[in-house]
Amino acid sequence: MYAAVEHGPVLCSDSNILCLSWKGRVPKSEKEKPVCRRRYYEEGWLATGNGRGVVGVTFTSSHCRRDRNTPQRTNFNLRGHNSEVVLVRWNEPFQKLATCDADGGIFVWIQYERRWSVELVNDRGAQVSDFTWSHDGTQALISYRDGFVLVGSVSGQRHWSSEINLESQITCGIWTPDDQQVLFGTADGQVIVMDCHGRMLAHVLLHESDGILSMSWNYPSFLVEDSSESDTDSDDYSPPQDGPAAYPVPVQNTKPLLTVGFTSGDISLMNSYDDLSPVIIRSGLKDVVVQWCTQGDLLAVAGMEKLNPLVELGSGSMLKSALIKFYNSRGEHVYTLETPVQRSIISICWGHRDSRLFLASGPALYVVRVEHRISSLQLLCQHTIASCLRDDREIGKLILPPRLCSYLTTAFITTIKPPIPDPNNMRDFVSYPTAGNEGLHCTMKRTEDDPEVGGPCYTLYLEYLGGLVPILKGRRISKLRPEFVIMDPKTDGKMDEIYGSSLISTVIDSCNCSDSSDIELSDDWAAKKSPKLTRDSKSPKLPRINMEARKSPKLSRAAQEISRSPRLPIRKTSIGSPSLTRREFPLEDITQQNYLAQVTSNIWGTKFKIVGLAAFLPANLGAVIYKTSLLHLQPRQMTIYLPEVRKISLDYINLPVFNPNVFSEDEDDLPGNAVWKD
Numbered sequence: 150m151y152a153a154v155e156h157g158p159v160l161c162s163d164s165n166i167l168c169l170s171w172k173g174r175v176p177k178s179e180k181e182k183p184v185c186r187r188r189y190y191e192e193g194w195l196a197t198g199n200g201r202g203v204v205g206v207t208f209t210s211s212h213c214r215r216d217r218n219t220p221q222r223t224n225f226n227l228r229g230h231n232s233e234v235v236l237v238r239w240n241e242p243f244q245k246l247a248t249c250d251a252d253g254g255i256f257v258w259i260q261y262e263r264r265w266s267v268e269l270v271n272d273r274g275a276q277v278s279d280f281t282w283s284h285d286g287t288q289a290l291i292s293y294r295d296g297f298v299l300v301g302s303v304s305g306q307r308h309w310s311s312e313i314n315l316e317s318q319i320t321c322g323i324w325t326p327d328d329q330q331v332l333f334g335t336a337d338g339q340v341i342v343m344d345c346h347g348r349m350l351a352h353v354l355l356h357e358s359d360g361i362l363s364m365s366w367n368y369p370s371f372l373v374e375d376s377s378e379s380d381t382d383s384d385d386y387s388p389p390q391d392g393p394a395a396y397p398v399p400v401q402n403t404k405p406l407l408t409v410g411f412t413s414g415d416i417s418l419m420n421s422y423d424d425l426s427p428v429i430i431r432s433g434l435k436d437v438v439v440q441w442c443t444q445g446d447l448l449a450v451a452g453m454e455k456l457n458p459l460v461e462l463g464s465g466s467m468l469k470s471a472l473i474k475f476y477n478s479r480g481e482h483v484y485t486l487e488t489p490v491q492r493s494i495i496s497i498c499w500g501h502r503d504s505r506l507f508l509a510s511g512p513a514l515y516v517v518r519v520e521h522r523i524s525s526l527q528l529l530c531q532h533t534i535a536s537c538l539r540d541d542r543e544i545g546k547l548i549l550p551p552r553l554c555s556y557l558t559t560a561f562i563t564t565i566k567p568p569i570p571d572p573n574n575m576r577d578f579v580s581y582p583t584a585g586n587e588g589l590h591c592t593m594k595r596t597e598d599d600p601e602v603g604g605p606c607y608t609l610y611l612e613y614l615g616g617l618v619p620i621l622k623g624r625r626i627s628k629l630r631p632e633f634v635i636m637d638p639k640t641d642g643k644m645d646e647i648y649g650s651s652l653i654s655t656v657i658d659s660c661n662c663s664d665s666s667d668i669e670l671s672d673d674w675a676a677k678k679s680p681k682l683t684r685d686s687k688s689p690k691l692p693r694i695n696m697e698a699r700k701s702p703k704l705s706r707a708a709q710e711i712s713r714s715p716r717l718p719i720r721k722t723s724i725g726s727p728s729l730t731r732r733e734f735p736l737e738d739i740t741q742q743n744y745l746a747q748v749t750s751n752i753w754g755t756k757f758k759i760v761g762l763a764a765f766l767p768a769n770l771g772a773v774i775y776k777t778s779l780l781h782l783q784p785r786q787m788t789i790y791l792p793e794v795r796k797i798s799l800d801y802i803n804l805p806v807f808n809p810n811v812f813s814e815d816e817d818d819l820p821g822n823a824v825w826k827d
Contacts, residue, residue, distance in 0.1 A: 150447070150475065151524035152486045152506070153532045155516040156561050157540075160569050162616020164199040166509040170246075171195050171209070171500035172239035190502035195565070196246055197509070197615045198234025203227065204248050204258070205615025206265065208566045211501035213559040223566045223587050226612045227265050229256055236277060241371040242286030243303050249277040255291065257305075269305045273297070279322045284372050290331055292322035298333065300347070309347035315339075320361055326368045326405050332422060334361030334409065340422050353422050359411040362437070367445035367478055368405040406478060410439040414452065418480050428480040434472060436493040442503040447483070447521065448476040449506055451494040471510065473497075473517065488515060505564055514614060516564045527556070535560035540571075569613060570620055575638040579620055579745070580766060581796045592617055604628070621745075630750045637745040637763055746770055767794060 174192040191212045197205040208223035227248075236249035245268070246258040253276055257269035275297065281290045288308065291299045296319060299310040313319070317337040324331055330350065333341040338356035343349055355361065407419040414437045418428040434452030441448050451473045471490040475483045488494075488508065496509040506517040520528065534557060538544065541561035544554050567587060570578040583589065589611060596606045604625030610617035623635040744762040755777075759770040771791040778785075 150484050150522070151520040151528065152473070152475070152484060152517050154486075154488060155518055155564060156535050157563050158569055158571055160514040160516075160565055160614065161512045162199070162205075162614050162618055163512065163610075164201040164203070164616045165495075165511050166197050166199050166514060166614065167233060167235055167495055168198040168237045169195065169496045169498035169507050169509050170237040170239045171498050171507065172241045172244075173501075174208075190500075193500055194239075195498070195500065195507060196237040196239060196248075197514070198237045198248060199512075199615045200233040201616070202230035202232055202234060202250060203615045204230070204234055204237060204246070205613075206246070207614055209500065209505070209564050210566055211504055211564060213562045219566055219587050221588055222263060222590065224590065224612055224614070225265055226590075226592075226615055227258060229267060230254055236280050238280050238282060240282045240286045240303065245303065247280055247282070247289065249280050251276065253277055253293070255280065271305075278319050281323055282371070283324050283328045284326065284368075284370065285328060286371055288324075288328070290322050290324060292319045292333055294318045294320075298322065298331075298343075300331070300345070311343070311347050313341060315341075317360075321364050323364050323366070326366055332364060332407075334364050336360040338411070340364075340409075342422055351422070355409060355417065356411060359413050359415070361409055362412055363410040363439055365408050365439065365441055366405045367408065367441040367448070369443050369445070405445070408439060408441065408448065410437055414455065416448075416450065416476075418478075430476055430480050432474060434474070438494055438497050440497050440499060442499045444503055444521075446478055447503065447519075448478075449497055449499070450474045450476065451497050451508065453493055471508075473506070473508075486517065488517075490515060501564070512616065514565070531557055531560050565614075569618060570611065575620065576745075577796060579638060580763075581794060591620070607633070626747075630752060631748075631754050631757075632750050633748045634744050634762075635746045635748070637743045639743075767792070770794070 172193055173190045174194060192208070192210045195205075195207045195209050197207070199205070204227040206225040206227065208220055210219070230248065230250040231254065232251040234248055234250050236247075238247045239245075240247065244260070248256045248258065253273050255269075255271040255277065256267050258265050259268045260266075271291075273293065276294045277291060278294045279290075279292045282288070282303075283290070287303050289301050289303065291301070293299075296313040296315050297310065298313060298319070300308045302308060313333070315335060315337075317335045317339075319333050319341075320336050321334045322331060329345050331343050331345070333343075335341065338354060338359050338361060340351075340353045340355055340361070341349075342351040342353070404420050407422060407424075409417045409419065411417070414432045414434045416430040416432060416437070416439060418430065420427075430448075430450070432450050432452065433455050434450065435455050437450060437452040439448065439450050451471060453471055454469055456469070469491075471488050471492070471494050473486040473488060473494075475485070477483055490508065490510045490513070492510050494508050494510050498507045499505070500507060503521065504519055506519055508515040508517065534547075541558050544557050547554065547557075549557070567583060567589065592610045592612060594608055594610065596608055604627070606622065606624040608619050609621040609623070611620050621635060621638060623633050626632055626634050746766070747760045747762055748757055749760065750757045755775045757773040757775075759772065761768050761770045769792065771789070773790075774788045776786040776788075
């Protein structure tokens with residue numbers, strides 16, 4: 150076998166990820182019939198629970214085809230828990246998600262019409278140690294640390310409950326493969342067996358001085374009905390290059406193996422809970438997390454390597470990486486992967502028919518690509534070359550045939566969709582649409598006011614893996630109007646190479662919605678400002694500018710001539726509203742300021758315009774008009790106009806330009822725009 154960490158930036162958010170769970174995505178065309186397992190596991194949803202009480206549901210994909218359509222929304226941040234989320238469990242047959250927090254609250258979520266809502270709530274007031282769905286998905290087993298256990302239906306009806314009097318805590322609980330018995334592990338090394346009706350069957354002591362951390366079977370978590378469609382019927386099928394089969398086959402055991410993980414890092418493989426001669430795996434790891442793959446032929450054991458105390462003392466502060474060890478069903482060691490993780494792995498989860506292994510460590514999430522068969526030389530070369538490159542853009546510099554370049558590109562296609570923004574390329578991420586045109590949902594927070602910079606500051610966060618990733622910052626620049634300026638998230642001082650200064654329009658339109666604006670202009674305008682505009686203000690002011698792209702070669706030549714002059718002439722032209730005047734602004738002030746865009750408004754806060762300040766953006770980025778009835782007799786109406794912005798070359802001058810006249814103060818409606826009503 151072969152395993153390697155996926156290439157790309159580290160996936161992380163602003164809170165620690167505490168638990169993981171993955172399920173396959175059922176295509177809409179196959180929801181009413183048995184699905185092909187191979188197609189069913191090519192796409193799916195990864196659920197994460199974090200320390201801030203938020204549950205993340207993120208879309209994942211294992212195929213390498215860029216032309217596949219992704220869902221319109223690829224990430225959901227589900228809020229409702231009042232404490233950190235410690236457990237997330239998918240129910241694949243019923244397409245539900247169960248989440249548990251540290252205070253004992255249990256939510257069952259269900260998706261309906263692209264929205265997630267809470268279907269069931271259970272709060273007993275005690276900490277939950279484990280939550281497990283039965284293999285058919287119809288029942289749920291809930292075990293609490295105080296010894297209380299409960300079995301209920303998927304619809305919320307209680308079947309039975311019992312309170313087990315123990316001197317130690319219950320740490321885990323599982324169903325047997327036939328769903329006829331339930332097993333509980335305790336912190337003092339005992340296994341408690343009860344039948345499906347709550348009757349006590351057995352108490353077995355497995356280890357006197359070692360507590361049980363987890364229990365599982367090398368058996369599929371859910372029994373999903375499979376269609377007769379073969380793997381070769383899939384449109385993504387490619388014949389295997391090496392080995393007997395491209396995908397693993399289930400292990401044919403006469404009896405599933407019960408796997409028990411202990412606090413010492415040892416793992417027992419047992420034929421049953423009373424097996425007298427189990428297979429013992431000495432992992433040599435601490436803080437162990439164990440999980441079988443769906444096929445039951447590979448056991449992943451993740452943890453930090455144990456060191457001799459003398460070695461630890463001599464090494465000082467030397468950092469050690471977390472290891473993942475893989476074992477087969479006979480307990481034999483197969484492969485060891487050294488990960489870049491420098492801290493304990495909290496949770497692991499298999500996905501995409503055991504071709505992916507997700508690792509959670511602190512706020513970071515890692516994806517491991519797993520090859521169950523003997524890896525081909527081509528695959529080894531792909532990972533070796535990809536590890537020497539920073540990103541897929543460097544592949545074009547290699548002297549390779551196009552077919553091999555295409556194969557090498559698949560190593561950089563991420564499993565988590567959408568990928569996290571690259572800090573070195575944040576400007577392009579916030580300025581241009583994503584490759585798949587999927588919607589990105591964000592959250593805005595107000596930060597503390599900074600007297601040095603002026604008005605209140607705001608940060609726009611991208612919702613990602615249940616957390617937030619900062620992508621944009623802005624601040625208010627007017628005390629009377631809701632007007633803002635957005636900072637440029639560039640990481641270096643270089644200007645964008647796509648748009649040169651020759652493409653900046655020479656005619657700059659003011660976006661003042663009325664004559665009375667409290668935004669001052671630059672110092673070059675000091676001699677031309679009216680007494681009203683020259684009054685001092687405590688908040689820093691920015692010029693209102695509007696760079697309009699040229700549409701003809703004649704305008705292009707005029708722009709080049711004017712851009713060479715140190716000053717731009719002033720021309721006043723009426724453009725539909727007396728309050729809208731055309732002004733010129735020196736190009737040097739645009740490049741010197743670290744601003745991306747500006748939002749201007751009228752005095753009533755009902756009309757907004759977004760103006761591009763950066764040289765690589767068009768001047769007119771959109772507008773928003775808000776209508777409401779004085780007595781609220783009519784529904785409120787919001788009209789949004791957002792022209793498409795693409796990262797292109799000189800062909801940009803041939804694109805249609807957004808006309809600011811349609812957003813004048815005198816007009817009420819915008820033709821051909823989407824209207825939102827509430």
